[in-house]
Amino acid sequence: MKKVMFGMIASSALLLAACGGAEEEVATPEAEAPAATETAEAAAANAEIVAIIEARQDNLKEMGASMRAISESMRSGSPDATLISEKADIIAGHAATMGDWFPAGSGPEAGVETEALPTIWENPEGFAEAVSNFQTAAVAFQAAAASGDMTATGGALRSLGGTCGACHDDFRVDDD
Ligand code: HEC
Known part of the structure; x- marks a missing residue:
């Protein structure tokens, strides 16, 4: 099995070489080539x-702006x-995809300014629950807003708003 695999890898390498891609023209000494590839990857x-x-962060900013616009209108x-219904749609739309916004490696270790706490990846069940609570509340709010019943x-x-704050308490840098 190992032999077959090696044969396959070797022949695909040959195939690549035969195609004469850019790889062939790079005149890097062999010892440096893998390191350069790794760096590029x-x-x-x-x-x-x-x-x-x-x-x-763009999506979260849009959610923040939507919540502000809703609150101002409610208080007016x-x-x-x-x-209010339009903004509720924006929030529910983001809620539906939020579970995909925090892949492994997108925490502070990425070297970008982020307020995401490592607890997101240390406590994935807790974070998934916070996302799920938010999704449920966003759908309920969307329905209430669409009904036009301002009390509801x-x-x-x-x-x-409680579900935004609950997640921020545990999973976002506290910058108050
Ligand atoms: C499941 C967790 C979770 C929920 C729910 C959540 N947030 Fe956040 N929020 C975060 C995290 C984590 C960050 C930091 C993200 C980063 O910096 O990469 C953040 C950041 C933000 C920011 C700052 C964005 C920026 O970069 O300037 C705003 C504004 C915000 N959230 C608003 C909201 C609002 C409004 C709600 C509810 C309608 C909400 N969030 C719900 C986790 C959550």
Whole structure:
């Protein structure tokens, strides 16, 4: 089995060489080549992680702005049901994908400014539960907002805000 695998790897290497890609022209001494490849791979992986962190921060900022707009409208004395419902849709949309925003390696060790605490990866069940509670509250708030019933909307908004705060308490840097 081992022999067969080696044969396959060797022949695919030959195939690559036969194709005459850029690899052939790089005149790096053999001892340095693997290190250079590893560095390039690490840089590519890190660029991907940085993009993931920046995308989630953009989404979180949009959630924060949506919550602010909703609260202001609710307090204004004449809540704008259409605006509140639109913002509720944005929050529920983000809630649905939030479980994918924190892959392993996207914590402080990525070398990017992030408020994500290592507890996210140390306590994955607790974090998944916080995401799940938030998703449930976001869907309930979306339904209340769509109904136009401002009393129900106000109650659902308080529950929703509670799930934001609960997750921040345990999993986000406390910068108050
Ligand atoms: C399951 C956990 C969780 C939930 C739920 C959650 N957040 Fe956060 N939030 C975080 C984490 C972790 C960060 C730090 C992310 C980072 O810096 O990479 C954060 C950061 C933020 C930021 C700062 C973004 C920035 O980079 O400037 C805002 C604003 C925010 N959250 C708003 C909200 C609002 C509003 C809600 C609820 C509607 C919410 N969050 C729900 C975990 C959560």
